[in-house]
Amino acid sequence: MPRVYVETYGCQMNVADTELILGLLGRDGYVPAEQPEGADVILVNTCAVRDHAERRVIGRVGELKRYKRPGDVLGVVGCMAQRLGTTLLESTPHVDLVVGPDGYRGLPELIAAARAGERTADVAFKGWEHYEDVDPARPGSGPSAFVTVQRGCDYRCTFCVVPMTRGPERSRKLEGVLREVEGLAANGVTEVTLLGQTVNSYHDGRFDFADLLRAVGGVAGVRRVRFTSPHPNDFSDRVIGAMAEVPAVCEHVHLPVQSGSSRVLRRMLRRYTREQYLDCVARLRRAVPGIALTTDIIVGFPGETEADFAETESLVREVGFDDAYTFKYSPRDGTAALKIRDHVPDGVAGERLERLIVTVRDVARRRNIRLVGSTHEVLVEKPARRGELLQTRTRTNKVVLLQGPAEWIGSYRMVRFTGTTGATFTATPVLAARELAVVG
Numbered sequence: 001m002p003r004v005y006v007e008t009y010g011c012q013m014n015v016a017d018t019e020l021i022l023g024l025l026g027r028d029g030y031v032p033a034e035q036p037e038g039a040d041v042i043l044v045n046t047c048a049v050r051d052h053a054e055r056r057v058i059g060r061v062g063e064l065k066r067y068k069r070p071g072d073v074l075g076v077v078g079c080m081a082q083r084l085g086t087t088l089l090e091s092t093p094h095v096d097l098v099v100g101p102d103g104y105r106g107l108p109e110l111i112a113a114a115r116a117g118e119r120t121a122d123v124a125f126k127g128w129e130h131y132e133d134v135d136p137a138r139p140g141s142g143p144s145a146f147v148t149v150q151r152g153c154d155y156r157c158t159f160c161v162v163p164m165t166r167g168p169e170r171s172r173k174l175e176g177v178l179r180e181v182e183g184l185a186a187n188g189v190t191e192v193t194l195l196g197q198t199v200n201s202y203h204d205g206r207f208d209f210a211d212l213l214r215a216v217g218g219v220a221g222v223r224r225v226r227f228t229s230p231h232p233n234d235f236s237d238r239v240i241g242a243m244a245e246v247p248a249v250c251e252h253v254h255l256p257v258q259s260g261s262s263r264v265l266r267r268m269l270r271r272y273t274r275e276q277y278l279d280c281v282a283r284l285r286r287a288v289p290g291i292a293l294t295t296d297i298i299v300g301f302p303g304e305t306e307a308d309f310a311e312t313e314s315l316v317r318e319v320g321f322d323d324a325y326t327f328k329y330s331p332r333d334g335t336a337a338l339k340i341r342d343h344v345p346d347g348v349a350g351e352r353l354e355r356l357i358v359t360v361r362d363v364a365r366r367r368n369i370r371l372v373g374s375t376h377e378v379l380v381e382k383p384a385r386r387g388e389l390l391q392t393r394t395r396t397n398k399v400v401l402l403q404g405p406a407e408w409i410g411s412y413r414m415v416r417f418t419g420t421t422g423a424t425f426t427a428t429p430v431l432a433a434r435e436l437a438v439v440g
């Protein structure tokens, strides 16, 4: 049986897309390989959001070339494939095929053609494509699974290449999502993460994201529902109401802000002001007590002044984010931000990024220290990287290290936090009230 190795870069949707690709090729008899050595087909599933991500992939594709035996196929798929298309075939002679996120259905034929010596690129958008009939292969996924509910993006943030690489926004039918989640639950999955570029704008023509949360949260066996990433403008009262009312929906939202300055936000075409973002945060906190908030922030966007940056830092303190992914602005071909003058020198952006990271860590550490001594339900995920410990996660998405037997993996436990590094926690198991009653 032919073997396929897929290496995945970028966001969670790419992880889910790789599972889709493995499922699709599995129908054609391909088995997944853990290593590039000996694989008949090597695919690199790529990210195009920042230049740095693309450079890494180019380097890696150069390395993977050496595993290619005669007749083997090396392909680049995903957002960078979509962005560069045939240019990538021309610039990298060892690449046989280039396929964008809407073209995976054609992979078996394209691989067969590549075997026969043909080099092709498929970067056509298919605004209807959901791969609804494909069962994603989720090798060893354990208790947690990603479920893509929406593809593409109809926003046009001026820094962002995603609308150009993933095409127009489209939502899967609620029934299709539900069928998939029921299947997962029947196979022991208890935690589901719904994926979309602006996932809370989900609308299948009949049902919105509030309906989806209620439906998925109502599936027997599903104990935790997460979603990523929402857009602040798409948190309707209906959606926030569903979050508050559906017990399975976790108390954590990753809510990209990008900047704390309304002036910069306008140039980014984020479609909200600092005040509107803060209002969204207040509505979420009112509806879901104890909710944890994380975010994405870009520094050095064209025209960002020291005063703008100070507003970003003050927003981080005002919201009190539990964590943040911080990025230096990376100019992308074809995006509107390229036309904005007032480029921020790299040294200045780099220095702002360093200061921001310190602020984010400080804010997170203060919040986390206050949590020491509190009790939480954790899902035991896997052995921790160091020592005998297990890696677990709270509903608020905090990583907690716990001593316990490997048999606990996949189960839910009550624990009390005993300490924090500032980012992660240590904990000891405690008996839940119910168990205490039995013991007593």
Ligand code: SAH
Binding pocket: 011, 049, 050, 159, 160, 161, 162, 196, 197, 198, 228, 229, 230, 256, 258, 296, 297, 298, 327, 328, 329, 330, 331, 332
């Ligand atoms: N809506 C998507 C965003 C995908 S990009 C989602 O959250 O699922 C993920 C993050 O990368 C963005 O939130 C942004 O902070 C960052 N990013 C996007 N384009 C960028 C660029 N040109 N330079 C730097 N960071 C960027």
Ligand code: F3S
Binding pocket: 153, 154, 155, 156, 157, 160, 161, 162, 163, 197, 198, 231
């Ligand atoms: Fe990108 Fe903005 Fe869409 S960040 S993915 S254009 S919401």
